[in-house]
Amino acid sequence: MTFNPPRAEWPSSDKVMWQTLWSDAGPLDDPGPLAHLRQTTHNSLEPRYARWIKWLRAHDVASLNLHPADRATVSRLQKWLATLEHTRPMTRLSYIDGVLRILVAAAPEMDWSLQRRLLDGLRRAAGRGDQSRKSGRVLSSAVLLQLGLNHAGPYSEAAATPLERKKRLRDGAMIALLAVLPMRRRSFCELALDRSVHVDGARILICLSEDMTKTAVSWETAVPHQVEPTLRRYIEDARPFLMSRGDQHHDILWVGKKGEIIGQNYIGSRIGKLTKRLTGKRVSPHLFRDAAATTMVRTSPQASRLIQPVLAHSSPRTAERHYIHAQTIDAGRDYASLIGKLKKDTR
Structure with missing residues (x-):
């Protein structure tokens, strides 16, 4: 297996193109076409290209003599x-979409x-834009x-070993927290004590900085x-237990059975398997x-107003970006109250 070539080893035409696309504005120069994108997007696109x-x-080594945009014929793709x-x-879509995003910006x-049209076909194959793929899965x-x-409470207490009890408490805390604060997976996985998770005697505060959100709006x-x-029990009981098993020392909130940092893929797979079972x-x-949005829409038109601030969706207008930030605290509280009411109504 060979690794992707680092940018320093790219053809000179590609290096020049890349530099131009991401260049900042100068006294006499406009910014590059992709300079407005965040570093996380930059980091995602580079390995695909x-x-x-x-x-x-x-x-097709001879094609490297062509301009980067001229290489991307449908036949070659x-x-x-x-x-x-x-x-x-979805992986195939990601590669083609990333490459075309770069090249279209370079040669609009x-x-x-x-x-x-090729990209549209890949989207259909991957189920993007097809709401039927979610049918029956939005609880x-x-x-x-x-x-x-339940998973963090009775089911955890019934576990046969201390390790299994702590893992069940962790998993239940993850599911419960996502149910009431459905943040994006990357933000959820990057939560860290005393940086984005602040615990005191009265409450636990979640603070996502601009670099932790897709919309670059703090939340x-x-x-x-x-x-x-439940989250407090995980932080004060289960997490220290797991950390001690591997002699780990870091501040990331969600950890594995030996205190190691667990990534997006593990958490996504773990939650998917648990909910399936x-x-x-x-x-x-x-x-x-999707569950949050569906729950609010189905409840009432008044509840649906919470969708944008709860999910931290952005808007093209700067004023609305600030509105989202200002409303997240109240919206999170209102959404949690809504879920509590639904639980009572279904008993």
């Missing part, structure tokens, strides 16, 4: 896709209609909350009272966000 260069070197057949549809005057947030609390709220005791429906972390 490097994978494209790696394939060209192995299968299809040949690349053929070598990616072992990957998932070119006709990209055929490449966009009520009240159901997910109760699932998490903060108190953990709702339904979940606060306990409800018969696999609910990914992202579907918790």
Whole structure:
């Protein structure tokens, strides 16, 4: 297995193109077409484009003499896709989408209609934009909350070993917290004590800085009272136990059985498997966000006003970006109250 070539080893035309796309504005120069994107997007696009260069070197080295945009013919992209057949549809979509995003920005005057048709086909194959793929998988947030609390409570206490009890408490806390505060997976995985999770005697406060959110808008709220005791038990009891097993010393909130930092893929897989086993429906972390929106819309038109601030959706208008930030604390509290009411109504 060979690694993707680092940018220093790219063809000179690609290095120049990349530098131009991401360059900041100067006294006499406009910013590059992609300079407005966040560093996380930059970090995501670079390995995808490097994978494209790696394939060209192995299968079509003569094309490296062309301008980067001229290489991306439909025929050449299809040949690349053929070598990616072992990957998932979403992975193939990610690669092609990333490469075209770069090249369209570099050469917007070119006709990209055929490449966009190819991209549309990949989106359909991956289920993007197809709401039927979520059919039956979007549960009520009240159901997910109760699932998490039960897993962290009675089910945890019934475990045969201390390790299993702590793991169940952790898993239940994750599910319950996502049910009432359905943040994006990256933000959820990056939560860290005393940086984005602040614990005192009265409450637990979640504070996401601008670099932790997709919209680059800071977001903060108190953990709702339904979940606060469970999360506090995890922080004060289960997490120290797990950390001690591996002699770990870091501040990331969610940890594995030996205190190691667990990443997005592990958390996504873990939550999906648990919800599948306990409800018969696999609910990914992202579907918790759909559950929140669906729960609010189904409840009442008044409740649906909470969707934008609870989910931290952005708006093209700067004024609304500030509105989202200002409303998150109240919205989080109102949304938690809504779920609590739903739980009572279903008893």
